[in-house]
Amino acid sequence: MLPRDEFKTGASFLEATRGQIARREASRKKGGTLPALSPRRRETASPSVGLASPPPAVLTWAVRLNDSAVPMRFSELISTSGSTALVRGEAEILKIAYDSRRVEPGTLFVALGGVSHDALAYLGDALKRGAAAVLAPASPPAGVELPWAVSDDTRRALAELAAHWFGHPAKKLRLVGVTGTNGKTTCAHLIAGILKAAGCNPALLGTTGYWLGDRWEEAEWTTPEPLKLHGLFREAADAGLKDVVMEVTSHALDQQRTAGLEFAAGGFTNVTPEHLDYHRRLEGYYATKCRLFTQLAPGSPALLNADDPLVAGTPVPEGRPILYGLGEKAELRATDIRLGRRSLAFTARWGGWRLPLETPLVGEHDVYNALLALGVARSLGVEDGSIAEGARTLPQIPGRFHFLETGAEFDVVVDYAHTPDGLAKALTAARRIAARRVLIVFGSAGERDAVKRPDMGRVAGELADVVVLTTEDPRREDPAKIAREIASGVPPGSCELLIILDRRRAVHRALELAKKGDLVIVAGKGDEYRLKFADRVERSNDIDLCLEYFGLTRDQAGVRSPRPSDA
Template sequence: MELSKLLDGYDHQVLQGDPGTQISGGMSFDAHRMAPGSLYLAVPGHREGGPEAIGRALERGAVAVLVEGGVPAGVTVPDDVCVVSVPDSRRASAVAASRYHGEPGREMDMVAITGTNGKTSVSYMIESVLRAATGARVGVIGTSGSRVGDEPIPMPRTVLTTPESPDLQYLLGYMRDRRTSSVVLEATSMALLTHRVDRAFIDIGVFTNLTQDHLDDHGTMESYKNAKLMLFQGLCRRAVVNADDPVVAQIQALMPDATTTYAVEAEADYRATDLVVDGAGSRFTLHHDGRKYPAAIPVPGRFSVSNALATLAACHLLGHDLAALVGALDRMPPIPGRFERFVTPLGTSVIVDYAHSPDSLEQVLSTVRGFAAARVITVFGCGGDRDATKRAAMGRIAGVLSDLCVLTSDNPRTEDPEQILDQIASGLSGTGTVFERIADRRQAIRFALAAAGPQDIILVAGKGSEPHQIVGEELIPFSDMDVVRDLART
């Protein structure tokens, strides 16, 4: 496709070269991923690229360059290479990438989920319910990678939870070409702030909740919230919003005629009552449009019911039969790393969960506490190079709701693991709960298994289904559930 057509109607200026240059090799922010005939998107500050990497991109086959402002001093671009200047390279990249792949989001039902907690769970639930109730071919893009049905889509390891716009549009085009009818994607706050989901043509935007997290990226809760709200400022046609969260009022103000609500406590368009939670799952009555539907999900917890309501509302708004959707809920397979359960040969129950914020840890532990017959043992840590203000709070929560805590490393990254444990312990020590400090995560899980009795429940929190641990700059293979299963056999 001609470069000029990729940016037609978008504010741009040709600095040199032929705007009719054919782009045939795709596009990327990453200078190392250029192919012959590609467009290099020189986005400032990108770790694997930026304007300073234009030379490397050209060496690898780029035939045109998109820059923000102009080419930096000292960077030489041959006269036959077309250079286009735009006021905002991320916004322009989303436009160009979408057009290059034929605006695939227009051809599928698109659901994007934002919020602090529940994004991955709701995406899995939507996929599962649509497949079971309608037989639909569903694409998923999120924390656990990208796939169409059961087919994973290989992508470079550097691709984010919500991919940069060139990768996202490539994935959407891939899914469209494989006759995918619906796509569900996780829209992180940073993805919204950096325009990764622009031009995805989202039909339903789902908001789950807002609690403390990612202050290392956003600085304040107000900035964090405002990033989430970007989904509801022209990026989606309809909103599905948790009415139990106070942010609902702001989304309703942004989309007054296109907001549907769900709730466990507040009045809402889709509401749950009569909750019954035990170790096997949750049962409730769904109220919608004057009708009642008995419902069940094989995941315990009020938060799981809230996620189920978001799922039902989004899928129903896409035009699917509500009774069939409700019937598909209790047939959901387990969600990897989200309240994922295992029983050891000795009878100890182990739950692996991604809970890594104060609110999510409190919700999971409160649920476990509600049906635990004996002790609750919690193994957890906090990520390094991330919001340190939540560490003491998580320590306090774990101490209040556990009988024994084992503090360990999460993804320490470049921080000293022991200093992270010091900060967690500062909140935990005041609760009076007994705790151990074992920085080696495998050994911490081993200790918890050895300390547990047959009726005890062990919660291993923080990493969920992540297949590795980040130590320094290195990715070390590590799966909490695989380690639990391995140690339980020894």
């Protein structure tokens, strides 16, 4: 097998490789001998940037399509998965895919079961598209003669195959993982900002996107699926990056997306009911979150929220638990807390160690986020000056209590809060900041956690003066039904309640109602760009909806977050 780091350069490499693949596939179908691929010339990495010779655009293209790797024998690939046995056959694999729509000739199709479908439901489609081999949880059906492997855990096997396919790039990176119900994004951005202040250039993977150096990509999932994840690791390592800070979700842990990874540090923010449509019970949701801390390298720090009873008791088999918070149980504590209108300050204390800290975040919940980030950074050896500088110069996190500079006599904030706990924290901060009323626009996702909807209505009614309920990713549910379920929890007479299902109209109506000294918060989506319906996905962004009302562009409003090319 050829070394996996040998490349030709530029578009000629891509065209030549695809041409060879096409010729080999044509020969295979005719029963002939497979022609050899042309040898690939080793290119010297540039000492200035540490990036192999193909330009960044080419590398990005290759990683996304998952077919830049040197072809590999099916048996060799399968042997790298401890949970997989080869049933029969041999093939040359040019690509791995778990979505049948991405299968093309030369692809190893990994058949994954889902909540609503059997693992082999899309086998026929994969075969029609030219799958070269199959990895599945069961033996091949009658009449299927393709090379076949069986795994008792296909999701874990996919993670193992992805790591091998991309050359185990995670082994060259220092991984920091943050989990929890709320606060993951803020913590991840804070950690990355502190590492950057310390002279590092970390990659950042999470809900706001995938950031690798100067390149940003919209996130399809907060924690990418294994092929995407290891492709991003490969890109980061090839670009000379040494650190990756990533949000790790309960879905990702349950679906083994991070299987086989070893983390240098982990953080656990809090646990409140969420995703119970998937995990069924809070205990199961919490137990899944705990899996992150079984993947810590021996002796690595695990920052645990001492003021959250569940989180504080998280088992850390080989890591080093560090309790942070405001109460007496915390080792790492915040004292002398001062909450400003658009910033906060406190003194961090850890034994005899002290560090004054100021950061452009708001609300007591952000004190916890800052403590977690500070604890991770200090445990990784970052100096006090870099911690303070990184916290102080933190850029506005897209869609996280995001103040928009509109020139109006009232404040406009976009936030990601989409749980009762998240709404309560955002609205508590808003009440402290607002000189007069608080107006909120939000909804609740369809086919997700229906049980939380009345609680969200109760929180909004108790803490806001005007509540505008609207559509938020209804999927196959009726948006009006979702709004009524939220409204059922609003205490009678507690607020002015409006239901406007068109999200654009709802946002604009709240802004029309706002007066001097008010604060309008648009919650639930943050800086996301997708609004999901049963039959379509609409491009919609809450920041842009607000700015549209004022006739402003992002540049005019000082919004620096990136945008997808098709937004």
